[in-house]
Amino acid sequence: MTDALQSRLDQLAPLLVSGSPHAADLGFVLDAVRPGEAVVRAPYRDDLIGDPDTGVMHGGVVTALLDHAAGTAAFAGLGGDKALATLDLRIDYMRPAEPGRAVIAEAHTVKVSGLIAFVSAIAHDGDHNDPVATAHAAFMVSRVSQEAADRVRADIEAGRAGPFTRTPGPGEKGSPR
Amino acid sequence: MSARLALLMNSPYVRRLGVRFDHHGDELTGVLPYVDTLVGNPLIPALHGGAIGAFMEITAAAGLLAASDLAALPKPIDVSVDYLRPVRPADVYARAAITRQGSRVSNVRVEAWQERRASPVAALHGHFLVKPVGEQR
Numbered sequence: 294m295t296d297a298l299q300s301r302l303d304q305l306a307p308l309l310v311s312g313s314p315h316a317a318d319l320g321f322v323l324d325a326v327r328p329g330e331a332v333v334r335a336p337y338r339d340d341l342i343g344d345p346d347t348g349v350m351h352g353g354v355v356t357a358l359l360d361h362a363a364g365t366a367a368f369a370g371l372g373g374d375k376a377l378a379t380l381d382l383r384i385d386y387m388r389p390a391e392p393g394r395a396v397i398a399e400a401h402t403v404k405v406s407g408l409i410a411f412v413s414a415i416a417h418d419g420d421h422n423d424p425v426a427t428a429h430a431a432f433m434v435s436r437v438s439q440e441a442a443d444r445v446r447a448d449i450e451a452g453r454a455g456p457f458t459r460t461p462g463p464g465e466k467g468s469p470r
Numbered sequence: 471m472s473a474r475l476a477l478l479m480n481s482p483y484v485r486r487l488g489v490r491f492d493h494h495g496d497e498l499t500g501v502l503p504y505v506d507t508l509v510g511n512p513l514i515p516a517l518h519g520g521a522i523g524a525f526m527e528i529t530a531a532a533g534l535l536a537a538s539d540l541a542a543l544p545k546p547i548d549v550s551v552d553y554l555r556p557v558r559p560a561d562v563y564a565r566a567a568i569t570r571q572g573s574r575v576s577n578v579r580v581e582a583w584q585e586r587r588a589s590p591v592a593a594l595h596g597h598f599l600v601k602p603v604g605e606q607r
Contacts (some may be wrong), residue, residue: 386547
């Protein structure tokens with residue numbers, strides 16, 4: 294089962310970041326994905342700076358990075374085939390990230406309970422033991438997400454489309470927005 | 471706009487996100503204009519939770535800067551975000567309320583909504599480190 298899950302995750306890996314327009318736009322890179330775990334990196338970029346006086350990356354980038362890493366870990370913890378919604382995300386900002394350095398988020402699923410995954414994550418800029426921020430999040434398999442995912446799976450199986458191209462759901466206008 | 475609020479708005483990341491603020495008297499409403507690159511999950515489709523969290527953090531900081539004269543940008547200590555509804559591919563609005571304004575730490579709540587103010591899509595509460603002008607530390 295674990296091997297089957299790992300091979301499914303390996304197959305999906307290229308899509309777990311680049312398939313999310315916002316994560317791709319911020320330049321996130323997936324470093325690793327294993328059952329229940331994910332490592333996502335945000336390379337330093339001038340257009341992600343929060344305070345021009347210090348050159349420190351904006352806290353919002355760290356927020357988005359932790360959210361994405363935690364969501365990917367939850368996806369990988371819930372079998373790698375279910376669409377999830379974030380219930381909550383709590384972040385503690387420990388210190389500013391070092392200007393010029395990539396920020397790395399390491400997330401692991403603490404526990405899966407029914408449709409809920411509880412995830413813990415840290416963000417650091419090189420030293421795992423000196424975190425920039427830590428986070429806790431809860432994710433849930435959501436009906437609306439699952440219906441969307443089921444439509445896409447049906448499309449893929451019928452050869453109509455690949456992942457991340459979608460046919461409109463019931464009651465939606467013809468073209469994807 | 472205060473000089474500090476201008477500094478916040480001039481941050482490359484805030485500019486990139488396209489966030490702006492509408493002033494109505496002493497009320498400040500944050501606007502996150504919809505663009506395709508805000509989408510987190512194209513299957514639903516829904517905006518990225520991280521983008522919503524970041525937008526609400528920026529709104530919290532702007533609320534603090536609008537409420538008092540600060541010598542530096544507020545720094546987040548911790549934030550907790552509740553995601554209440556899927557955030558549709560459309561503009562998002564947010565307003566901050568300062569629960570407690572301290573001389574070092576302020577507690578802020580932010581609500582974000584889309585079509586209806588009474589149906590928030592997300593809520594944030596958090597603590598921010600503040601440095602009022604003229605305070606000795």
